[in-house]
Amino acid sequence: MxxxxxxxxxxxxxxxxxxxxxxxxxxxxxxxxxxxxxxxxxxxxxxxxxxxxxxxxxxxxxxxxxxxxxxxxxxxxxxxxxxxxxxxxxxxxxxxxxxxxxxxxxxxxxxxxxxxxxxxxxxxxxxxxxxxxxxxxxxxxxxxxxxxxxxxxxxxxxxxxxxxxxxxxxxxxxxxxxxxxxxxxxxxxxxxxxxxxxxxxxxxxxxxxxxxxxxxxxxxxxxxxxxxxxxxxxxxxxAQRVGAGRDRGFGGIAQVVGNARAALLADLETARSTAELATRTGYSPGTVSYHLGALHRARLVTKVRDGRYVLYQRTAQAARLLEER
Structure with missing residues (x-):
């Protein structure tokens, strides 16, 4: 003791x-x-x-x-x-x-x-x-x-x-x-x-x-x-209540942490640019760019250049994680 x-x-x-x-x-x-x-x-x-x-x-x-x-x-x-x-x-x-x-x-x-x-x-x-x-x-x-x-x-x-x-x-x-x-x-x-x-x-x-x-x-x-x-x-x-049945719904943190990244992934079934995502989600272009960078490093989005724009799209792994939420 x-x-x-x-x-x-x-x-x-x-x-x-x-x-x-x-x-x-x-x-x-x-x-x-x-x-x-x-x-x-x-x-x-x-x-x-x-x-x-x-x-x-x-x-x-x-x-x-x-x-x-x-x-x-x-x-x-x-x-x-x-x-x-x-x-x-x-x-x-x-x-x-x-x-x-x-x-x-x-x-x-x-x-x-x-x-x-x-x-x-x-x-x-x-x-x-x-x-x-x-x-x-x-x-x-x-x-x-x-x-x-x-x-x-x-x-x-x-x-x-x-x-x-x-x-x-x-x-x-x-x-x-x-x-x-x-x-x-x-x-x-x-x-x-x-x-x-x-x-x-x-x-x-x-x-x-x-x-x-x-x-x-x-x-x-x-x-x-x-x-x-x-x-x-x-x-x-x-902390109290961790592990109670209702807290297991919080398990989304184990996959994609936070609403901003989840919202971006949900909107990336179709390839979109940073500017387009900013307009659609209401986040600033800088915030969108930051989160897309983290998602790309985690291989949850792909990016390809199309003329003057870089287009992002979620991967199959990201789609599976969204379904688990």
Whole structure:
């Protein structure tokens, strides 16, 4: 059993927040490992296509593989207090880029050597030692978010917001302690500590730290703690209602994330230009172009030049994905 010792200061600074970075990393972990989410299924072609970007691939290189459990905390910074999803992500991306070099080396070199069954690749080590890794990881997270989750974030956020509202009501009614003890069957509140059922025993002093409780959707159903960054204590727990029958209709995120891309694919049974799609869908030409680029990298649309225009048309794979929605 793992025991996390708290004091009144930490309890008084407890808050709830979604974490776009944690959701992105969870989805990337599934895509990189060719695994499926127990509810939302295959991360899909957009996620796999994003892995071709070198900064996204570098981010994936620092994720656990083959049964390893350690993920460097710097990849999922403690969420701030911005109420908007994109603001939260921007702050987390900035925190990754601002990671101190000694902290990065501790997590990437020392902690992976302790907790991973594989050695860090020499090329990854050189990037970390060069001082360029922070910027590349930040860019990789932002890129993967844009490619796979940004357009569908409101749907993810609504699940997390419902959970947060439920917990906030419970705090107002019963107090923080009752809520800490009700997050998950593996989590208990003893009055001065949070205990987690683990296969190994240990005790960590987290007194005087901020405690952020983060509901997880794409990392559902796992319970994860984050304590390596001084002053921070993040507890990820499974959001309520994920896996209920009605949530399985959300499985479209596993195929084509978000309404904008789905709308474009639905309108591409016939080959059309960017300008024509913008007129028909109401999106700006820049937005249409961006989404078409992501869909083309994922091999969900083809493109051919016809005189002055480039015409896009959905592939057979995209048609199948639309039918599954």
């Amino acid at each position: 793992l025991v996390l010792r708290l004091d009144a200061d930490t309890v008084s600074r407890t808050r709830l927040s979604p974490s776009p970075a944690a959701e992105s990393v969870a989805w990337l972990k599934l895509a990189a490992g060719s695994r499926r989410h127990p509810v939302f299924g295959d991360p899909g072609p957009l996620a796999r296509a994003s892995l071709a970007h070198p900064d996204v691939a570098l981010l994936a290189e620092l994720l656990p593989q083959n049964g390893d459990t350690y993920t460097p905390d710097l990849l999922t910074p403690q969420p701030g207090t911005d109420a908007q999803g994109h603001g939260l992500l921007d702050e987390q991306v900035a925190r990754i880029e601002a990671t101190a070099q000694d902290e990065l080396e501790t997590q990437v070199f020392t902690h992976t050597r302790t907790h991973w069954s594989r050695p860090l690749r020499a090329v990854t080590r050189r990037i970390a030692e060069s001082g360029r890794m922070q910027r590349r990881l930040a860019n990789g997270l932002a890129r993967f978010w844009r490619d796979t989750l940004a357009d569908g974030w409101p749907r993810l956020r609504s699940i997390m917001d419902q959970d947060i509202a439920h917990r906030a009501t419970a705090i107002a009614t019963y107090g923080v302690g009752r809520v800490l003890g009700a997050l998950h069957p593996d989590i208990e509140w003893t009055g001065d500590a949070v205990t987690l059922a683990k296969s190994w025993d240990g005790e960590i002093d987290v007194t005087g730290r901020d405690l952020v409780l983060v509901p997880g959707v794409l990392n559902w159903p796992h319970v994860v703690i984050q304590v390596d960054v001084p002053g921070q204590f993040v507890l990820y727990y499974p």
